[in-house]
Amino acid sequence: MPQSFHLVILGGDGIGPEVCDQSVRLLEIMQPHLDGVEFQLDRHSVGVGEYQRSGDALPQSAFDACLASDAVLLGAMGLPNVRYPNGKEIAPQLDLRERLQLYGGVRPIRLYHEADTPLKGHGPGDIDFVLVRESTEGLFYGRDAIADLEADEATNLLRITRSASERVCRLAFETARRRDGKKTVTLIDKANVLSSMVYFRHVFDEVAKEFPDIKAEHVYVDAAALFLVRRPQDFDVMVTENMFGDILSDLAAGLVGGMGMAPSGDIGDDAAVFQPSHGSAPDIAGQSIANPIAMHLSTAMMLEWLDHPETRRAADALNAAIADVLSDPTQRTADMGGNLSTVEITDKIADRLSKRL
Amino acid sequence: MPQSFHLVILGGDGIGPEVCDQSVRLLEIMQPHLDGVEFQLDRHSVGVGEYQRSGDALPQSAFDACLASDAVLLGAMGLPNVRYPNGKEIAPQLDLRERLQLYGGVRPIRLYHEADTPLKGHGPGDIDFVLVRESTEGLFYGRDAIADLEADEATNLLRITRSASERVCRLAFETARRRDGKKTVTLIDKANVLSSMVYFRHVFDEVAKEFPDIKAEHVYVDAAALFLVRRPQDFDVMVTENMFGDILSDLAAGLVGGMGMAPSGDIGDDAAVFQPSHGSAPDIAGQSIANPIAMHLSTAMMLEWLDHPETRRAADALNAAIADVLSDPTQRTADMGGNLSTVEITDKIADRLSKRL
Ligand SMILES: CC(C)[C@H](C(=O)O)[C@@H](O)C(=O)O
Ligand SMILES: CC(C)[C@H](C(=O)O)[C@@H](O)C(=O)O
Numbered sequence: 151m152p153q154s155f156h157l158v159i160l161g162g163d164g165i166g167p168e169v170c171d172q173s174v175r176l177l178e179i180m181q182p183h184l185d186g187v188e189f190q191l192d193r194h195s196v197g198v199g200e201y202q203r204s205g206d207a208l209p210q211s212a213f214d215a216c217l218a219s220d221a222v223l224l225g226a227m228g229l230p231n232v233r234y235p236n237g238k239e240i241a242p243q244l245d246l247r248e249r250l251q252l253y254g255g256v257r258p259i260r261l262y263h264e265a266d267t268p269l270k271g272h273g274p275g276d277i278d279f280v281l282v283r284e285s286t287e288g289l290f291y292g293r294d295a296i297a298d299l300e301a302d303e304a305t306n307l308l309r310i311t312r313s314a315s316e317r318v319c320r321l322a323f324e325t326a327r328r329r330d331g332k333k334t335v336t337l338i339d340k341a342n343v344l345s346s347m348v349y350f351r352h353v354f355d356e357v358a359k360e361f362p363d364i365k366a367e368h369v370y371v372d373a374a375a376l377f378l379v380r381r382p383q384d385f386d387v388m389v390t391e392n393m394f395g396d397i398l399s400d401l402a403a404g405l406v407g408g409m410g411m412a413p414s415g416d417i418g419d420d421a422a423v424f425q426p427s428h429g430s431a432p433d434i435a436g437q438s439i440a441n442p443i444a445m446h447l448s449t450a451m452m453l454e455w456l457d458h459p460e461t462r463r464a465a466d467a468l469n470a471a472i473a474d475v476l477s478d479p480t481q482r483t484a485d486m487g488g489n490l491s492t493v494e495i496t497d498k499i500a501d502r503l504s505k506r507l
Numbered sequence: 508m509p510q511s512f513h514l515v516i517l518g519g520d521g522i523g524p525e526v527c528d529q530s531v532r533l534l535e536i537m538q539p540h541l542d543g544v545e546f547q548l549d550r551h552s553v554g555v556g557e558y559q560r561s562g563d564a565l566p567q568s569a570f571d572a573c574l575a576s577d578a579v580l581l582g583a584m585g586l587p588n589v590r591y592p593n594g595k596e597i598a599p600q601l602d603l604r605e606r607l608q609l610y611g612g613v614r615p616i617r618l619y620h621e622a623d624t625p626l627k628g629h630g631p632g633d634i635d636f637v638l639v640r641e642s643t644e645g646l647f648y649g650r651d652a653i654a655d656l657e658a659d660e661a662t663n664l665l666r667i668t669r670s671a672s673e674r675v676c677r678l679a680f681e682t683a684r685r686r687d688g689k690k691t692v693t694l695i696d697k698a699n700v701l702s703s704m705v706y707f708r709h710v711f712d713e714v715a716k717e718f719p720d721i722k723a724e725h726v727y728v729d730a731a732a733l734f735l736v737r738r739p740q741d742f743d744v745m746v747t748e749n750m751f752g753d754i755l756s757d758l759a760a761g762l763v764g765g766m767g768m769a770p771s772g773d774i775g776d777d778a779a780v781f782q783p784s785h786g787s788a789p790d791i792a793g794q795s796i797a798n799p800i801a802m803h804l805s806t807a808m809m810l811e812w813l814d815h816p817e818t819r820r821a822a823d824a825l826n827a828a829i830a831d832v833l834s835d836p837t838q839r840t841a842d843m844g845g846n847l848s849t850v851e852i853t854d855k856i857a858d859r860l861s862k863r864l
Binding site: 239241244268269270289290292293295296297299301302303304305306307308309310311312313340342343344345346348349350352371372373375376377378379380393394396397398399400401403404405408409 | 596598601625626627646647649650652653654656658659660661662663664665666667668669670697699700701702703705706707709728729730732733734735736737750751753754755756757758760761762765766
């Protein structure tokens with residue numbers, strides 16, 4: 151009997167469905183080559199488009215399917231200027247993180263070709279680190295507040311809990327242990343100014359003791375932003391608060407080609423969602439010019455996460471196929487100065503993938 | 508009768524005094540060339556060293572002198588691991604900003620030579636923008652809180668007030684108006700998630716109406732971090748919250764040579780303090796290897812800010828003398844891969860300065 155993996159597929163909004171479809175195509179290409187593994191694909195409609203249709207951006211049936219799944223593959227969600235009647239922005243990806251308690255935003259950053267980085271003197275693999283962003287609290291804790299625009303002030307609370315800090319720090323140390331890297335976790339904080347960060351650092355230091363084989367260090371967030379542009383090669387795994395992680399992960403993506411190159415896994419204890427870090431880019435939707443690389447890299451992360459020898463083999467093959475294609479800097483989509491379409495660059499990856507499986 | 512400017516000189520800690528002394532030397536060189544202008548230099552001891560001596564990092568007499576002065580020139584303050592008895596870090600520069608209500612952290616970023624930037628394809632003047640950081644509230648509002656490390660959580664409040672937002676936004680628009688740039692102010696916020704940022708944006712939009720000649724735009728902070736590495740040439744003046752400004756200004760300094768190249772002016776209605784953005788770097792103090800460029804650029808900012816035709820002429824001459832020296836990429840201190848000492852590079856600037864005055 152093959153092991154069956156229940157994968158929920160959420161295309162979402164804007165370019166989400168078109169990049170997601172291409173990853174599904176790659177999954178279908180792999181399937182016959184994998185021994186004793188079966189993918190069950192379960193598609194659901196979510197996002198701002200779904201909100202406009204049904205009044206619910208994240209219908210209960212889709213949510214339940216995510217919870218029951220082995221993993222979720224998501225394109226992108228969100229559309230600018232569509233708001234709830236109370237004026238609040240619709241941010242279904244934040245709802246998903248919160249409702250599924252996807253506490254660990256795992257964002258790998260890897261340079262495939264020197265042509266892709268705005269930095270001087272960096273070649274393939276030189277930049278290769280993982281940023282782990284806490285995704286359920288921090289400054290985003292206050293996101294439900296509504297500001298009174300006529301008042302004299304507005305506030306938001308940054309909240310750090312022991313339990314959320316422990317689990318995200320553990321995830322970071324486990325990530326460093328699994329990676330073939332410098333075996334180092336760097337906490338990015340602002341403990342010289344903020345008491346919540348003194349607390350975060352305290353919990354991090356406690357968790358670090360559970361991982362004596364991994365080096366633990368601290369860098370202030372302002373210095374980290376500078377180090378990322380001046381010596382990104384020094385980082386292995388970074389862990390940080392939600393807002394800091396949001397800022398630093400976009401900066402990091404900028405170092406390796408932009409948001410179209412940045413995959414992510416939102417990891418929880420009950421579910422895991424894999425999606426490109428980019429948004430729904432409605433301005434270019436439907437033209438098949440979107441860069442699907444981040445989506446495909448997210449798919450490889452998912453396959454590795456499923457943690458079956460055959461899905462791990464598939465993940466390695468997919469990562470290698472992507473690296474093969476990207477080793478030729480003329481093979482790029484428009485966002486990176488190339489002229490391949492979403493489908494064309496996926497065709498090339500599919501071709502390499504079949505040969506490697 | 509010459510116009511007399513009362514300048515308070517605060518060397519501070521670590522490398523502060525040695526870089527500050529070099530700027531004072533430049534002021535003394537200019538003095539005889541300036542018509543009808545006299546500098547009265549008034550030195551005070553402040554910082555963590557002063558705290559260790561007298562128990563007060565910012566003695567009342569120094570504080571009063573700052574308030575009574577035309578401008579303050581500060582080296583650097585702070586020493587790691589020296590704390591108040593209650594465990595709080597000593598951050599006299601934050602105290603100074605708060606007590607003197609120095610609400611506008613003006614941080615100009617300018618590239619002098621392509622050798623100084625880690626980015627490909629940028630030459631002198633390509634990167635040339637000003638980041639204005641709100642410096643009295645935002646997430647730093649909560650900095651007096653003390654965390655209970657045994658508790659289940661720790662919090663800090665991000666606070667945005669109308670009055671502080673108005674004054675810092677006005678400063679940003681005035682800066683854009685005065686600069687020979689794109690006449691654009693970019694608000695960096697996170698209004699898609701945080702209500703305090705919706706509020707900040709609202710106040711910014713109101714203030715923007717007072718400056719119909721200046722273009723106003725908004726960019727989310729995560730996107731701003733990415734844009735800074737991918738197309739820094741697009742920015743003119745940016746204005747943002749305290750914590751965001753802390754992160755983005757270090758990142759920006761990284762684009763033009765590091766903290767040793769980043770001057771700042773902390774501007775209030777009752778006082779103005781000019782200082783390099785870097786810290787006190789006690790590890791290299793006393794060796795005359797510190798980079799004094801940020802200090803000298805801060806001195807030029809101060810001279811411009813004094814707003815007398817002769818101090819403005821002196822500011823232009825100093826800026827030009829620095830640019831002259833930096834046009835030869837072998838003329839650098841150790842932090843930038845060169846071998847000039849703090850005094851030697853200042854000698855070269857002094858030489859150019861005398862010729863230009
Ligand atoms: C779209 C936005 C709400 C989201 C965030 O801020 O988390 C995005 O920037 C991200 O990084 O996933
Ligand atoms: C030293 C530190 C407290 C300070 C800050 O965070 O403001 C520094 O980073 C700065 O940017 O001036």
